[in-house]
Amino acid sequence: MEHSILRSAKTKSAVEHVMHMLFVVCGLIAVVAVLFISIYMVASGGPAIAKIGVWEFLFGQIWNPEAGTFGILPFILSSIVATALAIFIAVPIGLGAAIFLTHIADKKTGGVFLFIVELLASIPSVVYGLLGAMLVAPMIFKLQNMLSLSQSGSLLSASIVLVIMILPTIISVSVSSIQSVPKAYNDASLALGASKMQSIFKVILPAAKSGIAAGIVLGVGRAIGETMAVMMVAGNAAIMPSLLGPVRLLTVGISLEWAYSSGLHREALYGIGLVLFVFIMIINILLSFILKKGGKKS
Amino acid sequence: MNQKKSITEKRRRPADKAAYVCIFLFTFLVVAMVILFVACILYKGLPGLSLDFLTTAPNPIEQTIGILPSIINTAYMILLAILIAVPIGVGGAIYLCEYAKNKRLIRIIEFTTETLSGIPSIIFGVFGYVFFCTLLNLKVSLLSGALTLTIIVLPTIVRTTGEALKAVPASYREAAMGIGATKWYMIHTVLLPSASRGIITAVILAIGRIIGESAALLLVAGGSAMYMPRGNFFEQIMGSGATLSVELYRYAYSRGENEIGFSIAVVLLVISVLLNVAVKGINKKLGGEKNGK
Known part of the structure; x- marks a missing residue:
C-alpha cells in the first residue's frame, strides 16, 4: 500500500x-x-x-385461526390505544426532564443525568418486559382485584412499559431541539422581564416545537413497533381493548403464534406484518415531513 | 389594589413554582425508575449467577442451567453481523460524504437510511424469514440472524461514520489531493484513520443493538439455546440458536422462570454499561484532543 x-x-x-x-x-x-x-x-x-x-x-372483530376467522381490528385498536396512552404520559415527563437537563441542571448533574438516560435507552427490550412483569404487572393485579376483575396482563401495564421505553427517545430529541434554539431568544425574553419559566414555556418551547414534534413521532414509531416487552406484560388475549383487560398488539399478533402457524394462518401473520409496515411507513413519511418543515424555517 | 409593591420586592409567581415542581418531579421520577430497575435486576439476578451458570450448557438430567450456548450464539451473531455490516456501512458513509454529487440521490439514500432505522425489529424478522430463511434457503439459522441484523444496524453505522467523516477538516483532504494522492489513497491513508474513533463508536453502538435484539431473531435464528453449536464453523452458523436476549425471553416468558431471566438480565446490563462507558471514553478522548489543539 x-x-x-x-x-x-x-x-x-x-x-x-x-x-x-x-x-x-x-x-x-x-x-x-x-x-x-x-x-x-x-x-x-x-x-x-x-x-x-x-x-x-381489517375490521373483523374475531381472531380465531382454528375456525379460519382472521379479523385483526382488536390488534389494531389495542396498538393505537396503548401507543396513544403511552405518548400521553411520556411526553410531559420527557419534556420536564429535557427542560431540567438544558436549563436547570449544572454541567455535572446534567452529565450524570444524560448517562442515566442513555443507559435507559440501551437496556434490551426483553429486560423491560421482565421488569414490567415483576414490578408493573403486580400493581395492576391489585387494581384488578380491587375492581373484582380477573387478574391478567393488561393494556395499562403495556402502556406503562412503553412509556419507560420511549422516554429516552423523547428526552434526547427534545434536548437537542431545545439546545438548538438560539441563546439570544432566551436572553431577549429575560431582558424583557420574563421569569425563567415564562421564557422557557413561552419562547423556547414554541421555538423548539418542530424538533419536539419529531421526537414525539419517533416515540410513536418505537411504541407501535415494540414487541417483546409488551408481549411479556399485555396478557395477549385476542379481544377488543379495555384499559384493565388483556390485549394483543399488532406486533405481538405476529410473534405469539409464529412458531406453530402454517398455511393460511401463517399468511395471515404476514398480513398483520404488512398492516404494521404500512403504519410505520406513514409515521416515517410524517416524520420526514415535520423535519423538512422545521429545517426550512430555521 | 396591591399597588404598594416595590420593584425590588420579588413577585410571587405560582405558575412558575408549579412548573419547577413538575420539572423536578418528572426528573426525579426518571432517575428513581432507573435506580429501581438496576437494583431490582441485581437483587433478583445476582443470587443465580455463578461461574457454572456462565460456562456450562443446560443439563436436563442433572437439572442444571447454564447459558454458555447462548453466549456463544451471541458472539457468533456479533462477529458475523459486524463483519458484514461494518464494511457496507462505512462504505455507504464514504459514498455519501465523499463521492455522491447528485443531490436527489443523496436525499433518497438519507431517507431510506432513516426509514430503515424506524422499521421495528418484528418487521425485519418477517422480512428476514421470507427473504433469507425461505427465498435464499438459509433456513432458521445464525447466518440468517446475522444477515437480518446487518440491515438492522446498517443505519447506525452509516450515520455515526458519516458524522465522523464530516468532522474531518476539508484541509486534510485538500492537502492529500494537492500532493497528488488519488481519491482512494487519500481515503484509506488520511480520512479513515482520522475518523477511526467515530468508526469504533459505530461498531460499539452496533454491538449494543445486536445484543439487545430479540423479536427479529426469535423469527429468523431460533428460540432456544439448549445445546452447544455443533460441527465445523459452517455447520455451526447454519444451525439455529437463541442469543442471550432471546434466551432470557424463553426462560422468563415461555417457562415462567423469572430468576434465570434476571440472572441473564444482569449479564446484559453489565454489557450495556460497559459499552456505554466505552463510547463515553472514546468521545471524551476525542473532545480532549480537539480542545488541546
Missing part, C-alpha cells in the same frame, strides 16, 4: 474505478433494502389479505 504512489497511472485509475463502484454499491444497499422489504412485505402479506378479504381482515 505504501508504494501506491509509485504505481503506474493505469493501475491507479483501475483501482480508483473499482473502489468508486464498491462505494456506490454500499451507498445503495440501504435503498435496495427498503425496496426489498417493501416488495416482500406486500408479496407475502397481500395474498392472505386478498383471500380473507380486506374488510373482514
Whole structure:
C-alpha cells in the first residue's frame, strides 16, 4: 500500500474505478433494502389479505385461526390505544426532564443525568418486559382485584412499559431541539422581564416545537413497533381493548403464534406484518415531513 | 389594589413554582425508575449467577442451567453481523460524504437510511424469514440472524461514520489531493484513520443493538439455546440458536422462570454499561484532543 504512489497511472485509475463502484454499491444497499422489504412485505402479506378479504381482515372483530376467522381490528385498536396512552404520559415527563437537563441542571448533574438516560435507552427490550412483569404487572393485579376483575396482563401495564421505553427517545430529541434554539431568544425574553419559566414555556418551547414534534413521532414509531416487552406484560388475549383487560398488539399478533402457524394462518401473520409496515411507513413519511418543515424555517 | 409593591420586592409567581415542581418531579421520577430497575435486576439476578451458570450448557438430567450456548450464539451473531455490516456501512458513509454529487440521490439514500432505522425489529424478522430463511434457503439459522441484523444496524453505522467523516477538516483532504494522492489513497491513508474513533463508536453502538435484539431473531435464528453449536464453523452458523436476549425471553416468558431471566438480565446490563462507558471514553478522548489543539 505504501508504494501506491509509485504505481503506474493505469493501475491507479483501475483501482480508483473499482473502489468508486464498491462505494456506490454500499451507498445503495440501504435503498435496495427498503425496496426489498417493501416488495416482500406486500408479496407475502397481500395474498392472505386478498383471500380473507380486506374488510373482514381489517375490521373483523374475531381472531380465531382454528375456525379460519382472521379479523385483526382488536390488534389494531389495542396498538393505537396503548401507543396513544403511552405518548400521553411520556411526553410531559420527557419534556420536564429535557427542560431540567438544558436549563436547570449544572454541567455535572446534567452529565450524570444524560448517562442515566442513555443507559435507559440501551437496556434490551426483553429486560423491560421482565421488569414490567415483576414490578408493573403486580400493581395492576391489585387494581384488578380491587375492581373484582380477573387478574391478567393488561393494556395499562403495556402502556406503562412503553412509556419507560420511549422516554429516552423523547428526552434526547427534545434536548437537542431545545439546545438548538438560539441563546439570544432566551436572553431577549429575560431582558424583557420574563421569569425563567415564562421564557422557557413561552419562547423556547414554541421555538423548539418542530424538533419536539419529531421526537414525539419517533416515540410513536418505537411504541407501535415494540414487541417483546409488551408481549411479556399485555396478557395477549385476542379481544377488543379495555384499559384493565388483556390485549394483543399488532406486533405481538405476529410473534405469539409464529412458531406453530402454517398455511393460511401463517399468511395471515404476514398480513398483520404488512398492516404494521404500512403504519410505520406513514409515521416515517410524517416524520420526514415535520423535519423538512422545521429545517426550512430555521 | 396591591399597588404598594416595590420593584425590588420579588413577585410571587405560582405558575412558575408549579412548573419547577413538575420539572423536578418528572426528573426525579426518571432517575428513581432507573435506580429501581438496576437494583431490582441485581437483587433478583445476582443470587443465580455463578461461574457454572456462565460456562456450562443446560443439563436436563442433572437439572442444571447454564447459558454458555447462548453466549456463544451471541458472539457468533456479533462477529458475523459486524463483519458484514461494518464494511457496507462505512462504505455507504464514504459514498455519501465523499463521492455522491447528485443531490436527489443523496436525499433518497438519507431517507431510506432513516426509514430503515424506524422499521421495528418484528418487521425485519418477517422480512428476514421470507427473504433469507425461505427465498435464499438459509433456513432458521445464525447466518440468517446475522444477515437480518446487518440491515438492522446498517443505519447506525452509516450515520455515526458519516458524522465522523464530516468532522474531518476539508484541509486534510485538500492537502492529500494537492500532493497528488488519488481519491482512494487519500481515503484509506488520511480520512479513515482520522475518523477511526467515530468508526469504533459505530461498531460499539452496533454491538449494543445486536445484543439487545430479540423479536427479529426469535423469527429468523431460533428460540432456544439448549445445546452447544455443533460441527465445523459452517455447520455451526447454519444451525439455529437463541442469543442471550432471546434466551432470557424463553426462560422468563415461555417457562415462567423469572430468576434465570434476571440472572441473564444482569449479564446484559453489565454489557450495556460497559459499552456505554466505552463510547463515553472514546468521545471524551476525542473532545480532549480537539480542545488541546
